[in-house]
Amino acid sequence: MESRKLIEEVLAGDRKAFEALVHQYQNVALGFAFSKLGDFHLAEDVVQESFLIAYQKMRNLEEIDSFSSWLRGIVNYRCHRVFRMKLRTWDAIDQSGFEKAADADQHRDLEQLQERRLLEQAILRLPELQRTAVALFYLEDQSQKFISDFLDLPVSKVNNLLADARKRLNRRLFNMAKDHFRERRLEENFAKSIGEVVGIEGPIVDTQLDKNEQTCVFDVLGSKTSNHNKGPEMVVVQRLEKNRFRCMTNGSRISQKDKLYAYGDYHSALKSFTDDQVKATINAMSPKTLEKKQVVTGIKVIDLLCPIMNYGNLGIFGKEGVGRLVFLMELIARKDKIGSDLSIFFFVDGWNALGTQDLLQTEKCLASDFHDKLQIAWMVHPKAASYAFAEQAEFLETRLYFSPLKAMDGLWPAIDPIYCHTFEEQRMHLSTRHQEAAQGVIGALKLTRQKLLDDSYLEKLVLGDGELASQERQVSMAKKLDRLPDDEKVLVKRGLLLERYLTQPFFVAENHTGRKGEFVPLEETIRDCQSILNGDLDDRKLDELMWKGQLQSN
Numbered sequence: 264m265e266s267r268k269l270i271e272e273v274l275a276g277d278r279k280a281f282e283a284l285v286h287q288y289q290n291v292a293l294g295f296a297f298s299k300l301g302d303f304h305l306a307e308d309v310v311q312e313s314f315l316i317a318y319q320k321m322r323n324l325e326e327i328d329s330f331s332s333w334l335r336g337i338v339n340y341r342c343h344r345v346f347r348m349k350l351r352t353w354d355a356i357d358q359s360g361f362e363k364a365a366d367a368d369q370h371r372d373l374e375q376l377q378e379r380r381l382l383e384q385a386i387l388r389l390p391e392l393q394r395t396a397v398a399l400f401y402l403e404d405q406s407q408k409f410i411s412d413f414l415d416l417p418v419s420k421v422n423n424l425l426a427d428a429r430k431r432l433n434r435r436l437f438n439m440a441k442d443h444f445r446e447r448r449l450e451e452n453f454a455k456s457i458g459e460v461v462g463i464e465g466p467i468v469d470t471q472l473d474k475n476e477q478t479c480v481f482d483v484l485g486s487k488t489s490n491h492n493k494g495p496e497m498v499v500v501q502r503l504e505k506n507r508f509r510c511m512t513n514g515s516r517i518s519q520k521d522k523l524y525a526y527g528d529y530h531s532a533l534k535s536f537t538d539d540q541v542k543a544t545i546n547a548m549s550p551k552t553l554e555k556k557q558v559v560t561g562i563k564v565i566d567l568l569c570p571i572m573n574y575g576n577l578g579i580f581g582k583e584g585v586g587r588l589v590f591l592m593e594l595i596a597r598k599d600k601i602g603s604d605l606s607i608f609f610f611v612d613g614w615n616a617l618g619t620q621d622l623l624q625t626e627k628c629l630a631s632d633f634h635d636k637l638q639i640a641w642m643v644h645p646k647a648a649s650y651a652f653a654e655q656a657e658f659l660e661t662r663l664y665f666s667p668l669k670a671m672d673g674l675w676p677a678i679d680p681i682y683c684h685t686f687e688e689q690r691m692h693l694s695t696r697h698q699e700a701a702q703g704v705i706g707a708l709k710l711t712r713q714k715l716l717d718d719s720y721l722e723k724l725v726l727g728d729g730e731l732a733s734q735e736r737q738v739s740m741a742k743k744l745d746r747l748p749d750d751e752k753v754l755v756k757r758g759l760l761l762e763r764y765l766t767q768p769f770f771v772a773e774n775h776t777g778r779k780g781e782f783v784p785l786e787e788t789i790r791d792c793q794s795i796l797n798g799d800l801d802d803r804k805l806d807e808l809m810w811k812g813q814l815q816s817n
Contacts, residue, residue: 266284266287266288266330266331267327267328269281269283269284269287270284270321270324270327270330271327273318273321274321274322281318281321285314288331288334288413289310289314290399290402291399291402291409291410291413292310292313292314292334292335292338293306293307293310293398293402294395294398294399294400294401294402295335295338295339295395295398295399295413295414296309296310296313296338296341296342297398297402298391298394298395298398298399299339299342299391300342300345301387305345309338309341309342309345310338312341313334313337313338313341315522316337316341317333317334317337318522331412331413331415332413332415334413335413335414335415385431385432386432388431389428389431389432392424393424393425393427393428393431394428395414395424396410396414396421396424396425396428397424397425397428399413399414400421400425407421407422407425457472457473457476457478457484457523457524457525458470458471458472458473458476458484458506458522458523459471459520459521459522459523460486460517460518460519460520460521460523461507461519461520462519463517463518463519464547465543465547466511466512466514466540466543466544466547467509467510467511467512467544467547467548468497468509468510468511468512468517469503469507469508469509469510470484470497470499470507470508470509470510470523471506471507472506472507472508472523473506474506476506476525478499478506478508479499479502479620479623479624480499480500480501480502480619480620480623480641480643481498481499481529481532481611481616481619481620481641481643482498482499482525482529483497483498483499483525483529483532483535484496484497484498484499484510484523484524484525485497485523485524486515486517486518486521486522486523486524496512496513496515496517497510497511497512497513497515497517498510498511498513498529498532498535498536498643500544500640500641500642501548501632501638501639501640501641502631502632503632503633509548509640511536511540511541511544511642512540513535513536513537513540514540529611529613529616529617529643530613532643533612533613533643533644533645541642541644541658542658544640544642545576545578545606545608545640545642545658545659546658548576548606548608548638548640549575549576549606550574550575550576550604550605550606551574552573552574554573554574555572555573555574555575555689555692556572556573556692557570557571557572557573557692557693557785558570558571558572558573558575558601558602558603558605559600559601559784559785560594560597560600560601561597561600561781561782561783561784562593562597562676562767562783563764563765563767563783563788564676564678564680564765564767565663565678566783566785566788567697567700567701567704567765567785567788567789567792568680568683568701568704568705569661569663569678569680569683569684569685570661570685570689570690570693571601571605571660571661572660572661572689572692573603573604573605574603574604574605575605575606575660575661575689576605576606576607576608576659576660576661577605577606577607577608577659577660577661577662577663578608578610578653578656578659578661578662578663579591579607579608579609579610579663579665580610580647580648580649580650580652580653580656580662580663580664580665581647581648581664581665581666581667581677582612582614582615582647582648582665582667583614583615583618584667584670585665585666585667585669585670585677586665586670586675586676586677587609587665588619588622588626588629589676589769589771589772590663590665590676590678590769591607591609591629591639592626592628592629592771593676593769593770593771593772594607594637595628595634595637596628596769596770596771596780597770597782598634598635598636598637599635600782601636601637602636603636604636605636605637605638606638606640607637607638607639607640608639608640608642608659609639609640609641609642610642610643610644610647611641611642611643611644611647612643612644612645612646612647612648613643613645614648615647615648616643619641623641628771650664650666650679650682653682653683653684654682654684660685660686660689661683661684661685661686661689662683662684662685663678663683664678664679664682664683665677665678665679666678666679666682670729671729671732671733671736672733672736673733674762674763674765674766675766675767675769676766676767676769680704680705680708680765681705681708681709681712696789697785697789700789700792700793700796703792703793703796704761704792704796707754707757707758707761707796708758708761708762710754710755710758711754711755711757711758711759711762712758714743714744714747714751714755715739715740715743715744715755717736717739717740717743719735719739720732720733720735720736720739744756753798753801756801756805757795757796757798757801759805760795760800760803760805760808761792761795761796763805763806763808763809764791764792764795764808764811764814766808766809766810766811767781767783767810767812768780768781768810768812778810781811781812781813782812783812783813784813787813787815788813790815791813791814791815794814800814
């Protein structure tokens with residue numbers, strides 16, 4: 264479509280027309296900026312800023328036919344601002360450009376690196392108009408007439424500039440320049456906006472995306488495309504309604520009504536967000552109250568050993584295959600019992616991000632991130648499966664770690680209370696009886712693990728043979744238990760009984776397991792655990808306590 268027609272449609276409010284206009288002029292503008300700055304990364308930033316200014320001030324354009332020279336003036340002004348800020352000098356640009364190339368191409372032949380440096384130095388030594396003509400000609404497939412209109416020069420002048428540049432650069436360098444510039448062309452989607460910023464609150468940015476965009480959590484957005492200096496600016500962590508998404512920012516400056524672009528997937532997010540930014544996001548998204556009291560979920564291991572408080576937050580850590588999503592679905596199923604504002608932060612590493620995205624799009628229960636008073640946020644993090652990271656994440660009130668060893672032994676939910684953490688001040692809200700029971704259970708579990716510790720099966724577990732690893736572990740545990748003194752044998756068995764007692768049938772798994780889901784009141788859990796610790800169930804077989812609710816009813 265002709266530029267004039269596109270500009271008329273832009274002035275009539277058609278955003279798609281502006282995207283088409285950007286696509287038509289983007290490489291011409293890039294070539295002009297490069298000829299001024301000598302650095303493609305800086306030139307891309309200038310082009311992005313220039314088109315944003317052009318969009319905002321399009322109504323100031325007095326004559327539609329003068330758009331080319333008007334845009335060139337904006338780009339030229341932005342280039343001069345870069346110089347006034349003293350970001351670069353020509354000498355620094357020349358040298359740093361080669362250093363970047365040398366660093367990126369460190370494994371290539373020295374001869375190729377020398378040729379690249381020779382080319383860059385030769386281009387930078389061209390007179391400015393010749394350098395501009397060469398950059399525009401090879402960065403854009405438009406005719407010389409289009410380039411002459413942009414530069415406001417006769418076509419004959421453009422032809423002469425190209426001819427003079429060809430003479431200054433020998434034939435070989437001129438052909439190399441052709442390939443060099445074409446490699447730098449902006450991507451096709453440079454101009455494609457997929458939405459805009461609609462709300463900002465600290466590190467949290469709410470976005471409204473186009474209805475045709477298939478965006479999911481962990482996708483990365485930017486308010487400028489291909490911003491190589493800053494990197495991606497925000498990652499989707501929560502799905503709101505009507506194609507709105509809540510994002511975590513990486514500290515980049517973002518403004519209301521900024522146009523948004525697709526920047527990448529979870530691979531980009533893993534590299535671009537610090538723990539401090541994760542902490543700030545979680546603090547901003549968590550409910551606030553000074554009146555704390557325990558929320559009873561009816562899940563024994565949670566209520567006794569990893570208590571959750573009203574208006575609190577909860578972090579879920581672990582690798583794939585340990586039942587974390589099933590546990591999350593169970594919390595959603597129990598939302599009426601929980602009955603309090605609770606923010607749940609589900610941590611996923613790079614290995615598990617894609618599978619999680621698929622489940623969120625196919626599992627009906629997980630189609631929304633808001634369930635009455637429960638809200639879920641999805642955090643992609645390289646250490647999501649690390650128990651050490653769960654311990655260090657003190658910005659979360661309660662942290663649950665799901666263990667692959669528990670999953671291997673079929674002890675569901677596979678929450679390992681030894682590696683779970685709750686704020687000490689939260690425990691102050693628990694009854695003395697509760698605290699004593701919890702301390703006794705943790706002590707018994709630690710003793711049992713210490714006495715039966717054997718890592719001979721771990722290699723098979725790591726290599727993916729969980730069934731064989733479990734068999735070897737059971738044999739090893741039986742042998743170690745048999746060798747213990749009688750008094751220790753009694754204590755260790757109580758720890759094993761507690762492990763089995765803390766398993767529990769879930770409501771959401773009834774169709775899969777054939778077991779009816781159980782809600783166990785906290786007082787019953789405390790009573791049953793005290794009975795085990797006191798030796799009242801020493802004569803029971805281990806399997807008798809598996810998949811039970813409260814013992815009194817069995």
